[in-house]
Amino acid sequence: MGDDGPAGAAPVGDDGPAEALDVFAARRQKLDSLRAAGIEPFPHAFDGVEPIASVRAAHADLAQGEETESAHRVAGRIAARRGQGKMAFLDLVDRSGRIQLQARADVLGPERMERLISLDLGDLIGVDGVAFSSRRGELTLRVDGFTLLAKSLRPPPEKHHGLQDVETRFRHRELDLIASEEARALFITRARVISEARRFLDAEGFIEVETPVLQPLYGGAAARPFTTHHNALDRTLYLRIATELYLKRLIVGGLERVYEIGKDFRNEGLSHKHNPEFTMLEWYEAYADYEDVAARAERLVAHVAEQIGYAGEIDLTPPWRRETLAGAILDRTGVDILAHRERDALAAEMSARGMVVPPGDTWPQLVDELLSKHVEPTLIEPIFLLDYPVELSPFAKRHRSQPGLVERFEAYIGGMEVANAFSELNDPDEQRRRFEEAQRHAAAGDEEAQPYDEAFIQALEQGMPPTGGIGIGIDRLVMIMTGHRSIREVVLFPAMRD
RNA sequence: GCCGCCGUAGCUCAGUUGGCAGAGCAGCGGACUUUUAAUCCGAAGGUCGAGGGUUCGAUCCCCUCCGGCGGCACCA
Numbered sequence: 001m002g003d004d005g006p007a008g009a010a011p012v013g014d015d016g017p018a019e020a021l022d023v024f025a026a027r028r029q030k031l032d033s034l035r036a037a038g039i040e041p042f043p044h045a046f047d048g049v050e051p052i053a054s055v056r057a058a059h060a061d062l063a064q065g066e067e068t069e070s071a072h073r074v075a076g077r078i079a080a081r082r083g084q085g086k087m088a089f090l091d092l093v094d095r096s097g098r099i100q101l102q103a104r105a106d107v108l109g110p111e112r113m114e115r116l117i118s119l120d121l122g123d124l125i126g127v128d129g130v131a132f133s134s135r136r137g138e139l140t141l142r143v144d145g146f147t148l149l150a151k152s153l154r155p156p157p158e159k160h161h162g163l164q165d166v167e168t169r170f171r172h173r174e175l176d177l178i179a180s181e182e183a184r185a186l187f188i189t190r191a192r193v194i195s196e197a198r199r200f201l202d203a204e205g206f207i208e209v210e211t212p213v214l215q216p217l218y219g220g221a222a223a224r225p226f227t228t229h230h231n232a233l234d235r236t237l238y239l240r241i242a243t244e245l246y247l248k249r250l251i252v253g254g255l256e257r258v259y260e261i262g263k264d265f266r267n268e269g270l271s272h273k274h275n276p277e278f279t280m281l282e283w284y285e286a287y288a289d290y291e292d293v294a295a296r297a298e299r300l301v302a303h304v305a306e307q308i309g310y311a312g313e314i315d316l317t318p319p320w321r322r323e324t325l326a327g328a329i330l331d332r333t334g335v336d337i338l339a340h341r342e343r344d345a346l347a348a349e350m351s352a353r354g355m356v357v358p359p360g361d362t363w364p365q366l367v368d369e370l371l372s373k374h375v376e377p378t379l380i381e382p383i384f385l386l387d388y389p390v391e392l393s394p395f396a397k398r399h400r401s402q403p404g405l406v407e408r409f410e411a412y413i414g415g416m417e418v419a420n421a422f423s424e425l426n427d428p429d430e431q432r433r434r435f436e437e438a439q440r441h442a443a444a445g446d447e448e449a450q451p452y453d454e455a456f457i458q459a460l461e462q463g464m465p466p467t468g469g470i471g472i473g474i475d476r477l478v479m480i481m482t483g484h485r486s487i488r489e490v491v492l493f494p495a496m497r498d
Numbered sequence: 499g500c501c502g503c504c505g506u507a508g509c510u511c512a513g514u515u516g517g518c519a520g521a522g523c524a525g526c527g528g529a530c531u532u533u534u535a536a537u538c539c540g541a542a543g544g545u546c547g548a549g550g551g552u553u554c555g556a557u558c559c560c561c562u563c564c565g566g567c568g569g570c571a572c573c574a
Contacts, residue, residue, distance in 0.1 A: 085529075
């Protein structure tokens with residue numbers, strides 16, 4: 001709703017008496033006038049543009065009212081206009097910042113002055129001008145020449161209050177970016193989070209790889225997939241829910257340290273921390289276990305935080321706290337999951353402590369309930385929860401000393417899970433048994449059970465070195481780095497209803 | 499899927515205990531050579547999310563639907 005302005009219905013070439021023009025038709029009419037005057041409203045390029053921030057940097061020491069002879073060429077969008085007649089000021093915005101332009105009739109002559117003044121807010125222009133400091137001390141470019149680079153046919157958001165409507169901000173992110181310096185800064189920060197994570201891993205001997213997004217069989221996480229169809233092959237394909245299994249096949253292949261940053265797709269509900277497509281970083285390292293992975297993960301996050309100038313309240317400095325999962329649950333709920341390894345016993349223990357017990361839940365689901373309802377919200381400072389029940393972890397290796405547990409951790413920050421890692425299970429027979437167990441769950445109606453992946457089993461049979469692996473939710477990491485509580489704020493185009 | 503709140507001009511927001519719907523910004527016409535949310539004068543701009551119902555009369559009350567937000571459920 002609300003996205004179909006009447007632009008397409010605007011009169012073209014109607015030079016009749018000035019009737020009430022709506023804001024769209026007025027811009028159309030200006031476009032026609034420009035063309036009639038021989039001005040190309042959509043030229044092809046504009047060379048030699050300097051970022052506004054570098055113009056500012058070049059004149060950081062300019063005294064109030066001081067003139068210079070320093071010429072600059074900038075380009076951007078007209079964001080504001082003050083004054084009319086023989087002199088006016090315009091604000092020009094590019095990705096790096098905002099700068100004031102001064103337009104003078106005595107410099108430009110009456111015709112060009114009129115043309116510059118009659119441009120619309122939102123039009124893109126290129127400008128040649130000389131820097132000076134205004135009477136009020138504002139760095140300004142006195143416009144000697146300008147070129148329309150693209151006519152804007154729709155009005156920009158309100159210049160003072162900006163774009164407030166959340167729905168429009170998400171559906172038309174370009175408007176949010178035009179209106180909000182903060183939005184631009186946020187997504188630049190997001191890009192830097194990703195590039196710094198890359199830089200960190202590259203420097204530590206990892207190679208970046210790309211594995212299939214369209215997969216004949218999905219796996220590597222507990223989630224329902226999106227299903228699609230390949231016409232030429234006439235077969236069902238799934239959008240990946242994780243990169244895990246393919247990446248481990250690369251470890252089998254001898255690549256030793258690999259990572260992938262890309263989209264995963266999970267066919268589940270939306271929430272402030274769930275978007276159906278999201279960006280995941282996974283890495284795998286031969287000859288490492290989950291403790292090595294934890295150490296590297298906390299260093300990576302600290303590196304990213306430092307590089308982007310993180311200044312949030314949560315202290316991300318390593319080492320992070322480490323607790324066992326069972327200990328964290330016991331500590332916060334009084335329930336000892338390891339002392340109640342049967343479904344009914346655990347359910348009874350939870351009931352006895354006044355907790356709601358979903359009747360259909362299995363033992364692992366009850367553990368997950370305890371974790372997500374009673375423990376996760378308390379985990380604000382970074383923490384690793386270690387050693388999960390094997391029932392919850394089909395790809396993790398058995399704990400070297402704790403029966404019934406696997407060597408796995410999840411990292412939590414700000415009350416959110418941000419990472420999931422294990423000492424990878426590399427015993428193919430054990431992995432096969434886990435798949436077979438999952439098949440029984442699937443037969444019992446678990447829609448998220450792991451499908452049996454014979455190609456993966458065969459890869460493990462080839463021999464996979466002891467390996468540590470991890471998945472880090474990049475969107476959630478960006479939420480933490482930038483202090484946002486909704487994933488939609490940090491995803492450029494979040495999922496919306498039609 | 500369930501519950502609650504919300505949807506008024508291009509944008510930001512008022513408002514109507516049910517009686518021709520208002521402002522600011524933007525836009526249009528005009529004045530102005532140092533402005534910073536420029537100022538001043540003038541004239542415009544609306545299917546009040548959509549559909550149905552109640553009523554002499556509905557933007558307002560009721561129902562359904564669409565969309566958004568929050569919570570629950572689902573969901574590593």
